[in-house]
Amino acid sequence: MASNFTQSLSANRAGCAGCYLRHFCLSADLNDAETEIFSSHIVSQRRVPKGEILFRAGDPLDTLFITRLGSFKSSVLNENGSEQVTDFHMTGEVLGAEAIPTGYHICTVTALEDSEICSLRYRELEAFCDRDLKIARQFRLLLGRKIVAAHQNLLILGCTNSTQLLASFLLNLARKFEARGFSKSEFVLRMTRGELGSFLGLKLETVSRTLTHFDELNLIEINQRHVRIINLEGLKAVAKESGRAKRKTSQE
Known part of the structure; x- marks a missing residue:
């Protein structure tokens, strides 16, 4: 085939x-x-x-x-x-x-x-x-x-920590796939975790640990580079929570 x-x-x-x-x-x-x-x-x-x-x-x-x-x-x-x-x-x-x-x-x-x-x-x-x-x-x-x-x-890239960085990246990627007529909840990461870390300013180990953490929280399922978002609102909440923490710190 x-x-x-x-x-x-x-x-x-x-x-x-x-x-x-x-x-x-x-x-x-x-x-x-x-x-x-x-x-x-x-x-x-x-x-x-x-x-x-x-x-x-x-x-x-x-x-x-x-x-x-x-x-x-x-x-x-x-x-x-x-x-x-x-x-x-x-x-x-x-x-x-x-x-x-x-x-x-x-x-x-x-x-x-x-x-x-x-x-x-x-x-x-x-x-x-x-x-x-x-x-x-x-x-x-x-x-x-x-x-x-x-x-x-x-x-x-203005995010304050690894969880917000990865959550925001995955949400943005999902939006891009959806705009092209593909699934916004299931896709393949074509970049390596090292390349993803280079883009986000994170160590490879941090990228892997954070993605595993999202999996453990049942926000996503990840198998090597295949990602399935199973709790979209939860993933959005992770990004927003870190964002609120950043705004609070800047106001103090």
Whole structure:
């Protein structure tokens, strides 16, 4: 039997017109004729195997990418040469937009699993936006989503302890899955616990201990990377309780 990855690739070879993420992407407002033109002149698709680097920090910006299938991580190197994970990316998200102000990428993006991306040549996209207000509007919308996602990350990283950090991260991840038409209560963590700890500023042991604690409290069931949220309101309460403690401390 073909894998879900292979089946999805086969189902989406028609380009933008047949893509299940079309409503998330640049061609959302285009009619069929406009979509065909956009797809043939700007968009190309390719597989990105797990572990492959899409671009590195310091590379010049020539292409923007949209995650069509799979997931990625962004990372930078600390002064001591260790990796610091700065973000995780799901289907429908733009990769590479951080390079627009300077023309050079400031992070390295790596596939967390076998994935597929759509490549958009940036200069051609700019020209297309000048000619087509629909594309320009959708491009602004995609960039706006990146800003919202960055704001949500800041809220998560502003948490005061490991329980609030993990609870907030899982709730945010659940919302992202739901927005894409997937289950908000059952999903797979594509990142390792070490990568998750790097993003949240926690030690690997703390991540594992906290997830196990959530399992013991019957907030979630976790089996390796498979997570099932069994008490959504309870998980929300964990995040809110730590948040109230933080506000109380700041007022004293």
